[in-house]
């Protein structure tokens with residue numbers, strides 16, 4: 001069977017984006033960093049837009065500038081979190097600043113407006129070979145760090161102070177976690193888009209959280225759900241001629257909603273609720 | 286050499302002094318109870334022993350090691366059982382994950398727990414009487430059981446110094462008895478123990494000294510010298526009536 005190359009690249013990009021976002025997303029969800037990840041996406045967008053404004057359209061140039069904007073926000077959030085301070089206001093201010101810069105840069109663009117739009121909404125069918133290679137390199141870096149430091153990540157996520165007290169390299173693990181979150185979001189900017197990164201980083205882990213009490217399985221389930229979302233979303237979009245990243249995001253959030261309904265965690269509450277309703281009915285004359 | 290030695294330790298959170306001019310030393314193998322009202326700086330004192338509270342002035346030594354200069358080296362010798370409330374039990378981990386965490390500083394970076402680590406973790410869990418919950422989700426446990434798992438995590442580390450932050454608070458009676466027994470056994474084995482405690486009656490016979498704290502050291506000495514009405518009143522300020530304790 002013969003497939004056009006852009007379809008192959010698109011399919012791989014959708015799969016890999018799903019994998020990357022949803023594996024790292026496990027830690028984003030468990031450590032309550034969802035708001036931060038949205039902030040990082042907008043910082044990355046500002047950086048990428050600046051690259052276009054400077055006439056830089058090479059994928060690595062866009063990615064580098066996006067990362068240059070995203071990393072400080074991630075490290076700042078990491079610092080605030082380490083000190084145990086409330087991060088929503090501080091992140092919110094930087095979020096607003098980066099959003100303002102992104103709108104400003106995009107508004108000033110005379111060329112490359114199509115490229116700019118694709119960074120906001122994602123353009124998985126427009127992913128080039130070069131971008132795919134960059135994506136693979138990112139995945140290699142992110143997953144190596146995650147596998148090598150997995151036990152530290154687990155400890156830090158469960159009990160940060162306990163991890164510091166234990167004498168493991170807790171700070172290093174904490175900041176490397178911020179680093180891979182930033183790298184992940186920057187990497188999928190082109191394929192998923194700044195607005196929809198959120199759905200893919202939060203949806204699959206959330207679905208996986210409902211299914212298990214074991215963090216190891218949660219990461220595996222989340223990665224699987226992320227890849228399934230990427231794959232089915234991509235194929236559905238192709239079939240129905242819809243924007244792929246939107247369909248991917250909808251599939252991811254759809255799976256999250258379904259798992260919320262069938263969750264073994266909730267089933268207990270449901271049983272209690274059903275029991276209550278029965279009791280009420282029986283009490284009626 | 287002392288197990289813990291504090292010299293004029295002063296801790297500030299921003300502009301707010303949490304501890305001022307704390308000096309005391311604790312012999313190896315002894316059992317110290319820290320008492321004081323809420324906000325007295327008891328948790329902060331434990332964190333200072335771990336080198337985790339913002340030090341403005343002074344020195345802290347654990348087994349002769351300056352903890353603020355060599356934090357990782359010192360912390361490997363210290364088992365810490367935090368206040369249960371500081372832990373996010375909604376993170377999906379199994380009991381065995383939590384106990385094994387106690388081994389991580391010994392395992393080192395990039396390595397997985399070995400069979401020996403698993404056995405030591407299992408032994409620690411057995412000590413607190415929860416061996417059958419090895420594979421249970423942490424969140425399914427009662428408050429008292431969770432507290433015991435956190436103690437097992439500290440034991441798995443095989444510490445020379447054990448710090449506990451209110452281990453008996455909001456814990457059911459059977460768990461309280463088991464925790465008291467574990468601490469007794471550890472003291473026999475020669476582990477130095479420091480525990481923040483409100484209801485000292487549970488452990489009174491085994492406690493060697495009491496440190497009464499309210500931002501400063503109000504009193505430090507043998508329980509029968511410290512636990513007297515007029516001394517306690519100085520720490521707790523408000524005129525709560527205390528029944529004097531006798532050994």
Ligand SMILES: Nc1ncnc2c1ncn2[C@@H]1O[C@H](COP(=O)(O)OP(=O)(O)O)[C@@H](O)[C@H]1O
Pocket residue numbers: 084298301302303321322323324325326327328329330
């Ligand atoms: N991380 C922190 N940041 C700011 N202030 C703190 C922090 N931890 C404790 N404090 C303050 O320091 C004082 C002592 O707290 P703590 O050591 O927790 O007291 P205790 O454990 O005796 O109840 C309190 O006034 C508390 O509000």
Ligand SMILES: [Mg+2]
Pocket residue numbers: 327328329368450
């Ligand atoms: Mg306290």
